[in-house]
Amino acid sequence: MAQQSLTGELAAFSAELSFTLDPFQQQSCESLQSGHSVLVCAPTGAGKTVVGEFAVHLALAAGGKCFYTTPIKALSNQKYADLVERYGRDTVGLLTGDQSLNPAAPVVVMTTEVLRNMLYASSDALIGLSYVVMDEVHYLADRFRGAVWEEVILHLPPDVRLVSLSATVSNAEEFGAWMETVRGDTAVIVDETRPVPLWQHVLVGRRLFDLFDQHSSDQKVMVDKELVRYIEHRETADRMNGWGGGPRHRGGGGPRRDGRSVPRPEMLSRLDEAGLLPAITFIFSRAGCDGALAQCLRSRLDLSRTEDFDEVDAIIEKHTGDLPRADLEVLGYWDWREALHRGLAAHHAGMLPAFRHTVEELFVRGLVRAVFATETLALGINMPARTVVLERLVKFNGESHAELTPGEYTQLTGRAGRRGIDVEGHAVVVWHPDVDTSAVAGLASTRTYPLRSSFRPGYNMxxxxxxxxGAEQSRELLERSFAQFQADRSVVGLVRGIERNEGQMRKLRSQIGDDSVLEYLSLRDRLKQRERDLERQGRADRRGASVASLSTLRRGDVVAIPAGRRQGLAVILEPDATPGDPRPLVLTEDKWAGRVSAADFPTPAQPLGRMRLPRHVDHRTARARSDLASALRDTGLIAPGRQRRGARAKAADDRELMTLRRAVRSHPAHGRPDREQLARTGERYTRLQRETESLRRQVATTTNSLARTFDRIVALLADRGYVADGEVTADGRRLARIYTEADLVVAECLRQGRWRGLGPAELAAVVSILVYESRSEGGILGATGPTAPIRRAVADTIAVWGELRTDEARFKLEPTREPDLGFVTGIHKWARGDGLAESLLASGDQGNALSAGDFVRWCRQVIDLLDQIHNTADDVEVAATAAKAVRAIRRGVVAVDAA
Structure with a gap:
């Protein structure tokens, strides 16, 4: 559309812009101007925020209010600065957990949680609100914080226009259809065109190849032929040179360290030569980012320009000038500063916020040209680059190493290409022997990023x-959530499956005939099932016996491996009694040395005799293996023939099985000539019957699932006195103002006076167990606390949690996360005035001190909870202590750059 066609406020707004609106921006703004809410889905960097800024313009033009929400404080600060530059400080306010600037302004930027809390409190600030912008609305898929977005969407007054800005999601229409049902008229605008084209590459050593064959006329995605040939030649050369050219490993281990991976300094030099800097290299570990930066610092790599030194120093000083000088060494300040002077940096959540924000500003200004970052940088921080590099296509998801999904790949590479600066962006995958170029092509060419709701009711909600x-309307509201909307849509498919199965079952039933035949077929099915159960039980018993026998073997025992490639005599070199999976080290008479398991022993291992072994046996040398194998053969022991008491022997003793066999043989239908044909029909009928029952169970658990969970929560809250006769009690109103994962534990501790008598540092230590979460397994098992009052209050808090967990099991609810004691000593030291070094060393888990960034983040989480305690506690002493604790923690690195 031509710029001249703009009318009304859109024309006035557009006239102030330094660029022409893209078609999707114009369409979105026109829908907003016409009175619709809008859902805008477009790639990273496409300029979605222009639509949000137009909502601000419309609100101000009509004398109304606009709230601009973002998922994280850093984005709120960024957006606040943008809007202040445009409209001035008097017009724009900021509300985050840490800051409150001009909250009565007509335009307020805030985190989404702040707006949610306003809605629950029926805040006067909502009067006159006409527009709400929800930036990064796809965060509602976040399993920890996603529910907040749906709560806001469901609770906003119906006359408020909603501007929802999302990354490209493959089910935008589904999300839009839900928005239409809960918010009324909503225009869905989807644009999948990247404003800056993205080229995909693979870096093999120092050679950079295109990933796709640009000259292929085939409609299918084709990997560049020259890339394929080069990798094949390289793998052949690697095998011939002994670089370990074994089969490719497809698991979660990442790049094999075969000595051929290009070092990071060399990789960045190659990208610099190709004109592909600035670049972000994504490494899925904080330690990996720091290690990559350290590797570059040890090299001669320097990507800086001498004329930029003063500007770099000024920005460093702006963000870090207030840091206590005594803490700089602890923070690794000098190496960090040296890296920035050379145009290099790391960026991850473990860094001090002041350091992270320095890196962000330097990178955006082009003063840092290479950043090693974790994937958190891809989630909203405005740091686009010319090139994005992926060293691995596997990352740890919290439970296991998993391959990147197409959505994650798209999110990460979406940072490549700066609008208005770069003609094109570039995504580079670093090749190593585990990389399958066809899989990379599949990731790069698939645009699936479905939005899945993480909404579920909790105690506070x-x-x-x-x-x-009231309860009844609440239940109806939950049934209107996106989570239930998606669940109900899945039910449609399940019901169709039930109907289809029932149709096929009716046809099969007519073929089977009368009920007596069906009875016979049911007996046969039960017989077959019993035989399978006995076979399964037999296998389990045999494995159990084999495991038990392997655990008892001693060094020097001679056993017979009864089956497999290692069949024959073997001597035990190293016993192993690992519970459930013993794997002793053995040497066979064929000179093979290795570990065996229960899988090698279908019957229990029994010592046939013993051998005297030397004190030290080096089974890795051929000479030692040969001598021992010869001695083993000379023992004269003979491996017995294979013996196995199988399922048949076990079945002969089973009374139920024998009864079923007699019933089948004596049934009148057993003598029919078409018996086997009927049996095949009956098997299909039974299979469909089981599948249909499973589908019905799924439907039953899916329909109204959120409402049922809500009813269980209400029952538990009523049992504990937070709700009475459908009304919220005084204790319930306190719970309504506590926003934390362990909200009910906090409310109970305040109600029961469990935290009375504690000093400020002690209260901070105790409440930390309800917010802190170790990066490794540990949970409740940690230090018990540095002082007697802390130990008592921690024990009391854990007891409250334990009682709640028992109730949650009784009411069939998800259990509240267990307390974690990993931050108790560290926060106590800091709150009582100890130095940063001592506090860091006392924090963390399993002997690993927290990073400065994590330390600050957890301190601020504790501050947030202490603020809530200060505002909600009936006990004046506890409330005052909480306020003192906040002041004690908010000092030094915790107070600097609190964004």
Missing amino acids: SINLIDRM
């Missing part, structure tokens, strides 16, 4: 819902 609208 439920109590607020009841307080605002």
Whole structure:
């Protein structure tokens, strides 16, 4: 559309821009101007925020208010600065957990949680609100914080226009259809065109190849032929040169360290030569990012320009000038500063916020040209680059190493290409022997990033819902959530499957005939099932016996491996009694040395005799293996023939099986000539019957699932006195103002006076167990606390949690996360005035001190909870202590750059 066609406020807004609106931006703004809410889905860097800024313009033009929400404080600060530059400080406010600037302004930037809390409190600030912008609305898929977005969407007054800005999601229409049902008229605008084209590459050593064959006329995605040939030649050369050219490993281990991976300094030099800097290299570990930066610092790599030194120093000083000088060494300040002077940096959540924000500003200004970052940088921080590099296509997802999904690949590479600066962006995958170029091509060419709701009712949400609208209306609201909308849509498919199966079952039933035949077929099915159960039980028993026998073997025992490639005599070199999976080291008479398991022993291992072994046996040398194998053969022991008491022997003793066999043989239908044909029909009928029952169970658990969970929560809250006769009690109103994962534990501890008598540092230590979460397994098992009052209060808090967990099991609810004691000593030291070095060393888990960034982040989480305690505690002493604790923690690195 031509710029001249713009009308009304859109024309006035557009006239102030330094660029022409893209078609999707114009369409979105026109829909907004026409009175619709809008959902805008477009790639990273496409300029979605222009639509949000137009909502601000419309609100101000009409004398109304606009709230601009973002998922994280850093984005809120960034957006606040943008809007202040445009409209001035008097017009724009900022509300985050740490800051409150001009909250009565007509335009307020805030985190989404702040708006959610306003809605629950029926804040006067909502009066006159006409527009809400929800930036990065796809965060509602976040399993920890996603529910907040849906709560806001469901609770906003119906006359408020909603501007939802999302990354490209493959189910935008589904999300839009839900928005239409809960918010009324909503225009869905989807644009999949990247403003800056993205080229895909693979870096093999120092050679950079295109990933796709640009000259292929085939409609299918084709990998560049020259790339394929080069990798094949390289793998052949690697095998011939002894670089370990074994089969490719497809698991979660990442690049094999075969000595051929290009070092990071060399990789960045190659990208610099190709004109592909600035670049972000994504490494899925904080330690990996720091290690990559250290590798570059040890080299001669320097990507800086001498004329930029003063500007770099000024920005460093702006962000870090208030840091205590004594802490700089602890923070690794000098190496960090040296890296910035050479145009290099790391960026991850473990860094001090002041350091992270320095890196962000330097990178955006082009003063840092290479950043090693974790994937958190891809989630909203405005740091686009010319090139994105992926060293691995596997990352740890919290439970296991998993391959990147197409959505994750798209999110990460979406940072490549700076609008208005770069003609094109570049994504580079670093090749190593585990990389399959066809899989990379599949990732790069698939655009699937479905949005899945993470919404589920919790204690705080439920109590607020009841307080605002009563239980019945609350239940109806939950049934209108995106989570239930998606669940109900899945039910449609399940019901269709049930109907299809029932149709096929009716046809099969007519073929089977009368009920007596069906009875016979049921007996046969039960017989077959019993035989399978006995076979399964037999296998389990045999494995159990084999495991037990392997655990008892001693060094020097001679056993017979009864089956497999290692069949024959073997001597035990190293016993192993690992519970459930013993794997002793053996040497066979064929000179093979290795570990065996229960899989090698279908019957229990029994010592046939013993051998005297030398004190030290080096089974890795051929000479030692040969001598021992010869001695083993000379023992004269003979491996017995294979013996196995199988399922048949076990079945002969089973009374139920024998009864079923007699019933089948004596049944009148057993003598029919078409018996086997009927049996095949009956098997299909039975299989469909089981599948249909499974589908019905899925439907039953899916339909109204959120409402049922809500009812269980309400029952538990009523049992504990937070709700009475459908009304929220005084204790319930306290719970309604506590926003933390362990909200009910906090409310109970305050109600029961469990935290009375503690000093500020002690209270901070105790409440930390309800917010802190170790990066490794550990949970409740940690230090018990440095002082007697802390130990008592920690024990009391854990007891409250334990009682709640028992109730949650009784009411069939998800358990509240267990307390974690890994931050108790560290936060106590810091709150009582100890130095940063001592506090860091006392924090963390399993002997690993926290990074400065993590330390600050957890301190601020504790501050947030202490603020809530200060505002909600009936006990004046506890409330005052919480306020003192906040002041004690908010010092030094915790107070600097609190964004």
